[in-house]
Amino acid sequence: MEQLNNQVEFLEDKSSSGKIRDWSRKKKRNLKLSEIYMMIKESYRKIHSEKFNRFLNREERSRMCATVLQFKKDTERKRKLHQAYFCQLRLCPVCNWRRSLKIFSQVSKIIQAIEQDVEHAYLFLTLTQKNVNAEELDQTLDEMMKAWNRFLGYKKVKDVVKGSYRGLEITYDKNSKITKNMYQQKKDYYKRLGLKVGDENPNFDMYHPHFHVLIVVDKSYFKSRKYLKHEEWQELWSKAMRLDYLPQVNIKKVKGNSAEAVAEVAKYSAKDSDYVIEKNIDLSMSVVETLDYALQRRRLVSFSGIMKEWHKKLNLDDTEDGDLVHIDSEKDEELEGEMTLETYAWNVGYMNYVRV
Ligand SMILES: [Zn+2]
DSSP: OHHHHHHOOBOOOBOTTSOBOOHHHHHHHHHHHHHHHHHHHHHTTTTOHHHHHHHHHHHHHHHHTTSEEEEEEOTTOOEEEEEEOOOOOTTOHHHHHHHHHHHHHHHHHHHHHHHHHSOEEEEEEEEOOOOBOHHHHHHHHHHHHHHHHHHHHSHHHHHHOSEEEEEEEEEEOOOSBOOHHHHHHTHHHHHHTTOOTTSBOTTTTOEEEEEEEEEEEETTGGGSTTOOOHHHHHHHHHHHHTOSSOOOEEEEEOSOOOHHHHHTTOOOBOOHHHHSOTTOHHHHHHHHHHHHHHHTTOOOEEEEHHHHHHHHHTTOOOTTTSOSSSOSSOOGGGSOSSOEEEEEEEETTTTEEEEO
16 A cells, blocks of 8 residues: 555645645545435436436536546645636535635625725625525525515615625534534523524525625715614615514624735635435435525625726636636736646546646
8 A cells, every 4th residue: 555655646636825735635525415406316217207317417517526636736845726626616615716706706705806996895795584494495485586686776775885796695404413513602592492502403504605795885884874774784674675574683893904804805605515315315416406496596795886896907707607717816926937737637446636
């Protein structure tokens, strides 16, 4: 074994700040997803050819995702991804990781440009509504998208919001019983319902779609007459969503205005641990299928106002469906001297990327 290992070179990819890019962990999650797609496909064999074909396509695309990675490397041994195939599926753990890096990079660049022009302040807003079940999810997402546009159109909001980034996240509650951890995090909530650890979880099998919003405001916002209190944000979102109750809304000032600190709050779509559920394949299948339909052809990410203008001026490509190879500040100019190419391929035996 020792000898074999000497001949094999595994991929070790680090960002310029020294952070390890764990490709193999993401690829393993991606293969789990591919397996789930395969099982959904099999469940439709003979009974539903359209669904069979849809999930066959999902299975094959996800399996092929990021199997070969080609990097450019300079004499300083700095490395940049040069070529790879990404499946672009909404639920793919590899692609979603690349997208979140890309969102971070795009939002950082936009904020940097805005700040160089005129200094601003930033707010982080979370917009939610009640949990929904699988059947209600698709329609709820439609309503949220419409509500978002209504919300941006309200005078009180327009007076304050100079620009925004909006990302959709859907979390799924996979726990049938209330765990210690869950109880610790929402003690008051469970107490109010008279529930304790080990009881049936009232939110089991429910989806929680919500928006993460980054808002650009004038520096003077906090002292201005236009300042909106928490209750006002809550009322405005309730009105936009046409709800008959006040939803949970969270608003806070983003501390520090360095571009990186601000971009940190920009989030994206879904956590793969919510739907690639190791110990429950049937549940995984139903959640993956629900999310796959609900997220198709949707804009999960959008920019407005000056953030949208800068996105255009800086010539940034489509955040979701654009290039996932060249995503961050990894520009070719940063590589110095002579360039070499290095290729790594996914090896099913090692379950790792191996130099070829
Ligand atoms: Zn992918």
